[in-house]
Amino acid sequence: MKRAAILVVSLVLQLPRLATARDAIPSATIQITPFGAPVGQTPLISARNSRLYLFDDRTNRLFICDGSGRVLKTTGSIGDGPGQFFKPSAMVTSAHSVVIYDRGNSRIVVLTLDGDFKSQFPIKTQLYNIAAGDDDTIYINDPSSGHLITALDINGRMLRSFGDLSSLSVLHHTSNQTRDERFHLTANRVRLAVDKSGRIFAVFMIAPVIREYSRDGTLIKEAGFDDANAHQLQELFWHKDPNLPITSGIIDGNQVPFLVKDAAVNPATGQLVVLTALSKLLIFDGNCKEASVLEIKGAMDSQLWKMAVEDRSIWLVRVFLPGTFHGEIPEPQSLPSLAAKQTH
């Protein structure tokens, strides 16, 4: 009885500390500077094996560079033949491939990491994002299929389709369901990323919600962002704070602010990195919990749109006034510690 009483008291004493700990995710500022990209307009970017892949959608060419931006190889041109492109809108790299959503030609093109043609297949549906596993499985987000994620092989054969669809009201924890039907597809648009072990992360584009699936499509976890970040993003979505910067666009016919602009797994650390509308990089640990928050400082932060990450380096692409920027992710030990935050 005495032991039980002590346990209860101990738990009560721990509660405020746990709450403080949840609020005190290590955070830092990351300064980004213009990166000497070989092309003026590089909306698509990915990094792998110390190489940077930049796709210039103005000239439909892929530039393979070293980390300093020195061009190692250029490939691609305008057209619809093998190795040609017309206004691609998504690109990702895996251990063996560069996968490009060639939007203008309604197809997915797979290249080797050296930029040589491997395969291509038609995609009739509209995509906003793709991901690729190291086993060359390609993941697309096509909610019109009835599932959140569809897995394809490099020849376009469907391997599996998984992930229950959600709704605007569920994602934003509101009882108002009046917009659910109109936002049926929009609400289920996700940024996809795959880690080395084949786990698939789906980060909702218009809600601060993240899902983790196993390679076979089993839902492992659904989690919200940290309260503070989630709250700010929800405020932004519902236009509650007119001072918050907004990058919006049309998704499936609905004009919406993009809360989550990009998501990628750092190939070196395996951590999921999410670029949010509030010029913040959220870094998640293996349990889908925010491990750290990096506030981006640089030019026109709200226009940052895509990113590539490898090891401590991060490259960010800005839209509207296009530009490529580079920053260094701080060492985890240099971030303010949880304990320091708590005492602060």
Place this chain on the structure above:
Amino acid sequence: MQFPRGRLYWMLLVVLLVVTFASSMSIYFRRPYSGSIEQSTGRKISTLSVKDEITGDKVVIPSKRLTFLFYYNLSSPQNLQDITYAAYLLKTQHPNDVGFVVVTGGHFQQLEQMRREKILPFPLIVDSSFSIARQLTIPNTADRSFIIRQDGTLLFAPQKEAFGPEDIRELYELYTHGNITYASGPPSANEIIGKPFPNILLKELHTNRQSRLFDIASPGDSQLLIFTASCPACTLESFLRGWKGEFRAAKTIPIITSRVPEIELRQIISNSGISSPIYMAQSEIQGIEDLYFDFGAKEGSVLLISTNKSGVTQRVEALP
């Protein structure tokens, strides 16, 4: 002779059915195309014989070795910009064997005015019956562009997205010269520093008076503001509104690239309520406009260029 009443009823019924069928067919064939995109590269289309909406001239598509066909269902500044570039290419390259034609899925006032004023030097077709949209399988919510060989073969028919200026330039080079030239490496604004700024011909848009740049600018105490975005027509209005016509106070001469459709530019100036002089370049500003694709594009859509008393470029700055 009396006509049997039963037979009369049958005849009336048949006539009624024929009329109903004909009218529903007529309605069907005048509906916008809403099917899927079928026509793709390599397929062949039959010859289209249509009329220019403004001149009334008969237009046969395709009639030249190569035809660039732009089909617009949506009226947008970007489309005007793209067509203006095609017109610029036609005027500067004078290709005899390459034709351009723009087809619209409705009446687009600005394009029609451009054609009337001969700013658009190639045929404008209004596809009122949507027969071209059906033949080329263009859904009424999309724009598409095509390159068509003289025998009707579609040489390039992207499923989505219309050709932009750089696409038109590259495809023109590819199909006429066999290869595409790209700017070598990332050009830099530094390349124009220390070089004389071209004494370009300008037109002031309120008075329509033409003059050379250095007749109106005092080299050394003036700065030149050059608008070089990928789609100036899309972003110019907000930029001009931001300046509120305070160019004179800033000793700055606003020069808008010749790539902006003049008709659109006049509308933007009118909407912005700016009464101070605004100049439009009468030709491409050599060595400057391409800065958009490197320096300008990276840092801003507007370039602020300072010259010294001899008209030599001293500084290039991009404005956000």
